[in-house]
Structures are given as structure tokens and as C-alpha cells.
Amino acid sequence: MQPTPTKLDSAADAMISADESLLAVKDLKTHFFTDEGVVKAVDGVNLSLKRGKTLCVVGESGCGKSVTARSILRIVPAPGRIVSGEISFQQRNGAMIDLAQTNPKGREIRQIRGREISMIFQEPMSSLSPVHTIGSQIMEAILLHLPVTRQEARKRAVSMLELVGIPRASEQLDSYSFELSGGMRQRAMIAIALACEPQLLIADEPTTALDVTTQANILDLIRDLQQASGMSVLFITHDLGVVAEIADEVVVMYLGRDVESGPVDAIFHDPKHPYTRALLQSIPRYDSRDRDRLYSLKGTVPHPFDRPSGCPFHPRCDEFIHERCNTVDPDRYAAGTAESVRCLLYSPDED
């Protein structure tokens, strides 16, 4: 039985004020003001993350996943800028803060970075300094945020390296990033990120640059650490296999927007948005017959300056409604088990 579709604005408001919610991003817009024009990398993203849960953000390359993540920590590279929207985050002391309103170079956001929210990046090869030891970078994070002496910081750094499974931790503390393998570097990055026990870990495709075995190890590590510490994880990936493995909630993004969000089971078993369905159909299945051609989504992601009118997905959509989808910008609607779907198929105003 399907509940009647309704608009979600009031429901979203209720979610933000809910006690268990740690992070709520509302209608975030981050644009890049280049000489050629404005690139709307993120153009109205909504997501919310509960304490201790894992939220996966999925989408094709260039859909604004990373920019969303960077917007939360306010480390969007120039000429990018948050244009509007809200990023409500509940601090350790219970106070709510709108990260979108903070000065990206100010003290306020700096005390949140690394202490309340940490981030690990796609390429562990380049996210560690080539001329500083692993230890100096872990200790830097610890000394910056915790009231400890250098010796205590060093001890903590060693125990962090042990925690993330780096062998001979006290020796490795003095090694340089180029002396470690890719997997070990990502472990070291995780150690740095978790050194001050943040409430939220943002992982921006942390396994994409690693080989498959190492990927699985790193995913297990993140999951174990999450269970031990109770932190929330915002996991960004384009790999639906990874999503199935670790997500509690999922947000599917397309062209800088959330097109569908909901619990992981709902997304995988009852996808609503044509884009989500297409993504899921594109996964090769071991039980498919040899002669079946793998489904592939038609067309490509449009150029950022050439954003389609109406629903931005309509030129590639199999269920395109002429004169509707290319003119009406869909709102977020509730549909079935999904929390919200941005598609006119689920609009209460459509027949």
C-alpha cells in the first residue's frame, strides 16, 4: 500500500530539529564563478545524517558530490562559493551551528575542522605532505585541538596508528608518505582524521584509488572504527557495491542536486527516480544470461554551462513527459519507502 504523495518541506524541517540528527544540509548551492560563466556545481542539495549512521552520496563524476562534502567543511577551492543554503551541524556541546554562515578562514570553522568533522580524500598518495613525516601530521591535528603535551600527542599518535592497523606503529610514525603503500597511506590518513575523535567523518571516495583487496580492508576498517566510536560517516562514492555494503541511508545526486534519498533498502529494492533505476540497472549481474546486453544510461552528463531546462535529467530519461519535464522543475516529493524523490512522476499535482 502506498501512502499518498505529499510535498516534503515541513517534514524536512521536522527532521532538522530532531534530536538524533547530527548534520542537515538544506537547499545548499555552491557555484563556481569562472571567467567563462557560473558553474552550478551544487544547486540545491538536501541531505541529513543521524548520529552513528552512515550516509552514502552516490552519483556520476561531476554531479557535485565532492563539492557538497567540501562545502560542509568550507574548503571549496576558489572560485567556488556557497551561494545559499543551510548546513546545520550539532556541535559536541549541543549547540547548533550553520556552517554555511561561518567565515571559511575564521576560527569558528577551524575549531570544527579536524575536531568535530574530519575528512579523508580520494588519493592517499597526494593527501599527505611529501616532506613531512606521518607522525608530524598526526601530532599536528592532536596538538591543534586537544590540550596535551608533545609527548602525550606522540603517544596518542602511535596508538592511533595501531588502531588503524599500521604495523610497527612507533617506527612508522617517523616515516614519510612515500615510504608507505597506498593502503597504508589511506590508513594513516584515517588515523589523522580520527585522532581527535570527530563526531563526523567525511570520506570522499576514499577507496577509489586503491586496489580491490585494499578497498575491502579500508571499508572494513572504517566500519569497525565507526562501531567502536559511534561517529557518523558521510561516504561519497560512485560505486554502488560500496553503497550496498556500508550505507544506512543513501542520497543519489545528479547535476548538483539530490534526485532521490532514502534508506539503503528502499533505494536498492524499490528505486523511484528514473535516474536511480538506470544506475542500478547498469550494474552487471552474475545471474544474467550471456546474451543479455548490459543496460547503459543513454547520453552523457551535460556540460555545466548547458544545463537542461525543467528537470535536468529529462534529456536522458526513459520516462520523459513531453512539455512537462522540460518545463517544470520538480520539487522533492515523498514516494513509497523513499524519503524524497525529485521527479514529476511522483508529484501530487500530476495525473
Next chain:
Amino acid sequence: MIWYIARRILYLIPTLIVVSIIAFLVIQLPPGDFLASLISKAEETIDQAQVDALRERYGLDEPIYVQYWKWVSGIVLRGDFGDSFEWNRPVSDLIWERLGLTMVISLFTLAFIWVVAIPIGIYSAVNQYTIGDYLVTVVGFIGLAIPNFLLALVLMYIAFRYFGQSVGGLFSPEYIDADWTLERALDMLSHIWLPVIILGTSGTAALIRVMRANLLDELSKLYVDAARARGLSELRLLFKYPVRVALNPLVSAVAWVFPALVSGSAITSIVLNLQTTGPLLYRSLQAQDMYLAGSLILLVSILTIIGTLVSDILLAWIDPRIQLQ
């Protein structure tokens, strides 16, 4: 590290031998010799017997390898660089003070270049495509484009006209031939800024560009974002990570900045009447004063080799990525 340095010093020996041979050969390359150029300039004719006597006295009729051996063994065994034909004095009498002054000017210029160019380069990179960056770029290119000797003339005029300073040379007239005293050193310091600015301008302009480009490369690296995501303040972040990495190539550039300063300053030094090696080398080459010219070229080459060694050691010391095996 000690083994690395020891090995590098050992490598210096064959390099120096080759350099000394090349220096000597280069001096012998132009046709004729010192006597030929002396005769061509002499107003009265010199008879052949006199020429032969001189040629024998200077050892110019001996085979080239004998001349080379005499010169090199003199340097190595007795520190004797031979005699200058033109000045009629031992080469070592002529060059040491000039070499010392050249070193002083070069080191001051190098310091000037670094102190001015690095902060400006950092500013320019951090504020890329702002008015400040464009301004620095324009001024930098002008500095790069103005020939040093022209800048020398302009600044000499300014120094003379507006500061009433005695221009030319490194010393006030009363100190030129004086012994080294504190007053003479202070007098030199009050004169040295002019040649330092002139010699340093193009190097500064070039280094601003290099520093800007290096730093821009580093600023977009992920480790900078990662450090920022750790909560580091912008200023500490800038100097601890990207600037630190961007400086590495500059250290290796010390080696080539140095010989460029020593040899490239000849024309400027002539204009400014500096008592450095540049004008002396220029004059000795014109006169085919072979032992003087050869010794100067040899010494400048040695300085370059030592500069390379020092910058390599520095780089190995500051950059952990350089493996010493």
C-alpha cells in the same frame, strides 16, 4: 649523509681536472697570443729578435701540454697561478681581493634576490589573478627586460643627483687603496647596495615567477586541503606545507644563480667601475693574457662546482624524498 658528502667531494677531483684543461684550452683557442696582440698595438715596430726573446721568456714557444703542466703544477704545488703578462705581476696578487669582493657582492645579491623575491612570489601566488598579482607581474617583467648596464646608469645618476653619493666603485676615493679596516668595510657597505640592486633586479624578477609558479603547483595539491581540513590556520598552513615544498627547487637553483652573478656581472661592473673579477677577466681576454684569464675562468668554474655541491647537500638535507643510496 657523511658518506654522501665524502663521495661527492671525491667526485670533485676528476671534475676539477677536466675543468682546468677546458679552461686552459679555451684561452688558447683564439688565434695568436699575448705577444701578437702586444705587437699589433705597439706604435713602433718591434724587431724579430726582441719578439723571440720575449716569447722564450714567457714560455710561449713550448708545446701546449708543457705550458698546461707548468701552470697546473704551479697552482697545485705552490699556489702559483703564473704571472700576468700585461700587469707584469703574479696572478695571485691581482685576483684574490677582486675574487673576495665578487663573492661579497654575489652573496649580498643572492640574499637580496631571495629576501625580495620569495615573499613577493608567495603573495603573487596566494592572490593569483588579483590586481596585486598583475602589478607584481608587470613590474617583474619590466625588471627582467631592462638590461643591467642601463639600470646601472640610471641608478648611478639617481644616487649622484639625489643622494650626493660618489658613484662608481665600491669605495669612497679615500678608501680605494687603503688597508682593510672597520671604516673601509663600513664604507663598502654604504656603496654596495647600488650594485646589489642592479645585479639582483633581473634575478629577483625571474625568481618571483619561479616562486609563483612553484607555489601555485603546490597550492592546488590535496595535502594542502587535507591540512586545512585538519583545522590549521591559513598562514601556518601556507608556510608549513606548500611554501616549504615550493622552496626545494630554489635551493637547487643556487648553483646556477651563482656563476650567473659572477660572470654575468662583467658589463655592469665595468659601468659601475667595481673592483670585481668581471672587468679583469674581460680585459685579460682582450689582451690574451693567458695565465690571468685561465686562472679567473678556473676559479669561477671551481666556485660553480662548489656551489652545486653545496646546493645538492642542502637539498638532500631538506628534502626527505632524496634517497642517499
